[in-house]
Amino acid sequence: METRKIHEERGVLLLGVGGLGCAAALLLVAAGVRRLGLVDDDRVSLSNLHRQILFRMTDIGMDKVTQAGQRLREQQPDCQVEQIPRRLTERDAIGEVAAEYAVVIDGSDNFTTRFAANDAAVAYRFPLVHGAATGGRGQLCSIAAGGQPCLRCLFGGPPTQNTATCRSEGVFGPLVGEVGGLMALEAIKWLHGSGQPLLGRLLTIDVTTAKRRIVPLRSHPQCPVCAPHHANIPDRAAS
Numbered sequence: 001m002e003t004r005k006i007h008e009e010r011g012v013l014l015l016g017v018g019g020l021g022c023a024a025a026l027l028l029v030a031a032g033v034r035r036l037g038l039v040d041d042d043r044v045s046l047s048n049l050h051r052q053i054l055f056r057m058t059d060i061g062m063d064k065v066t067q068a069g070q071r072l073r074e075q076q077p078d079c080q081v082e083q084i085p086r087r088l089t090e091r092d093a094i095g096e097v098a099a100e101y102a103v104v105i106d107g108s109d110n111f112t113t114r115f116a117a118n119d120a121a122v123a124y125r126f127p128l129v130h131g132a133a134t135g136g137r138g139q140l141c142s143i144a145a146g147g148q149p150c151l152r153c154l155f156g157g158p159p160t161q162n163t164a165t166c167r168s169e170g171v172f173g174p175l176v177g178e179v180g181g182l183m184a185l186e187a188i189k190w191l192h193g194s195g196q197p198l199l200g201r202l203l204t205i206d207v208t209t210a211k212r213r214i215v216p217l218r219s220h221p222q223c224p225v226c227a228p229h230h231a232n233i234p235d236r237a238a239s
Contacts, residue, residue: 010102011035011080012187015088015117017042017064019051019171020107020131023180024187026054029072031188035080036072037101038065041087051173091116095124103190105129105183111158115151122147122226127197129186131179133171136208138179141217142186142197147226149200149219175207 012033014021017040028036044052044059044067052064059067065083072081088094089112098104104126106117114130121128125145132139143150182203189195202215221227 009034010100011037012191013037013039013098013101013104014107015039015094015104015113016107016109017052017054017068018048018107018109019053019173019176020133020180020183021105022052022054022068023177024105024107024184025068025072026075027181027184028187029076029079029081031184032076033079033188033191035082035101037082037084037097038068039084039086039088039097040064040068041085051171051176053177087113089113089116091119091123094120095126098124098126101126103127103129103187105131105187107131107180107183115158118143118147118151119225121145122150127190129183129190131183133176133179135170136172136175136206138175138205138207139202140179140182140186140198140205141202142190142199144199147219147223149217150223150226152225153220153223154202154217172207175205178205178207 012028014025014037017038025036025038042064044055044062044064046060049055054068054071063085065085069081069083072079084097088097094117098120104117104121106114106128108114117128121143127145128143130141130143130151186197189197200217202217204213204215
């Protein structure tokens with residue numbers, strides 16, 4: 001019970017206040033999360049509004065973290081919302097900020113940040129919730145502190161060729177809401193130490209066919225990121 005209390009007080013760090021981040025943040029605050037860090041250096045644009053449900057027409061041109069923080073405090077004044085107007089794309093920068101939180105949600109919209117967050121979760125040993133959505137398809141998994149497995153076990157690294165993104169392909173707003181909500185649920189599992197996080201499992205969602213699948217995510221014995229770190233750094237999440 002004491003460990004649960006400590007984790008709840010340390011709260012959640014959210015990388016990206018886009019569609020995934022907005023949905024996750026709203027549900028985390030509604031669920032009673034006491035502390036939430038918002039990381040984003042972007043401004044609200046008209047094209048965001050169909051999926052970024054924290055924002056309104058009057059927010060266009062405003063900093064996302066500022067407007068999101070205001071809305072979340074209106075919903076739950078007791079939640080400590082911390083605004084971090086930065087773009088974090090490097091492992092160590094993410095690791096240093098994440099050190100103040102119990103769990104990190106990666107709701108970013110670019111491969112550089114996604115893999116940097118994965119590498120930071122391994123090197124700095126904090127649990128990470130990964131999610132992504134493009135077009136009508138989304139995916140979700142949790143990475144344990146130190147990995148094994150981690151995203152690089154499955155994907156190796158960022159794609160080297162042109163790959164569909166939310167910017168190029170668009171995305172269904174309701175899909176973003178579903179994936180963001182599930183990311184919030186994964187974070188709550190970590191905070192409370194309850195349920196079964198999606199460890200070693202990748203949930204894929206296709207809203208165009210209503211299909212859901214669980215894909216095994218296995219450790220790669222020669223993973224360049226999580227294999228060397230697994231036994232070398234104390235597990236912060238267990239302290």
